[in-house]
Amino acid sequence: MKFQGRIVSPGTITAEALVSHGGLNTLASFQKALQFGDKKATCGDQNNPDLYGKQMAGKALCLPQTIGSTTGGLVLYCACSMGRQPACMLFSQPIDSLAAAGAVLADVWLDNVKMPVIDSLGDEFLSYVKDGMKITVNSDGSVDVE
Numbered sequence: 001m002k003f004q005g006r007i008v009s010p011g012t013i014t015a016e017a018l019v020s021h022g023g024l025n026t027l028a029s030f031q032k033a034l035q036f037g038d039k040k041a042t043c044g045d046q047n048n049p050d051l052y053g054k055q056m057a058g059k060a061l062c063l064p065q066t067i068g069s070t071t072g073g074l075v076l077y078c079a080c081s082m083g084r085q086p087a088c089m090l091f092s093q094p095i096d097s098l099a100a101a102g103a104v105l106a107d108v109w110l111d112n113v114k115m116p117v118i119d120s121l122g123d124e125f126l127s128y129v130k131d132g133m134k135i136t137v138n139s140d141g142s143v144d145v146e
Helices: 026-035 072-081 097-109 123-128
Strands: 002-004 006-009 013-019 060-063 088-091 117-119 134-137 142-145
Touching (some): 002 123, 006 097, 026 072, 060 123, 060 134, 072 097, 088 134, 097 117
Parallel strands (some): 060 088
16 A cells, blocks of 8 residues: 655665554654663663564554654664664654654764655554555655555
8 A cells, every 4th residue: 555645754675564653752762772782772662562662673664644742853862873764764654843843854864874754644554554465655755655
């Protein structure tokens, strides 16, 4: 199935879906990866049962929105700079300014690091996609889910 969204950070990629139906607290989720060297970026947010204990690095992270502290953008940027970022981030809702800042700064400032980000994919997207599905992000902001 194909979904159309808005490009926040450009790029193309194919990756396995990892789905959260609740908001992603970036600090709680990526803290172990950034502070303790977890290269798989295992989600440490106990308040997110969809993601807790699952590897986020290299996955197509599908979510409604990010939540939490104002460090959210910096956390995403740092995850990218350390090579521990999701393959892409796909938002069913419009992205918040903090997550957008982290994604855009990583795209602009980091060489050879790509984390395509698409938002406004709609509630149908988040209802349809399941963990393990093959996700392809296209350069026009469309997302194919198989």
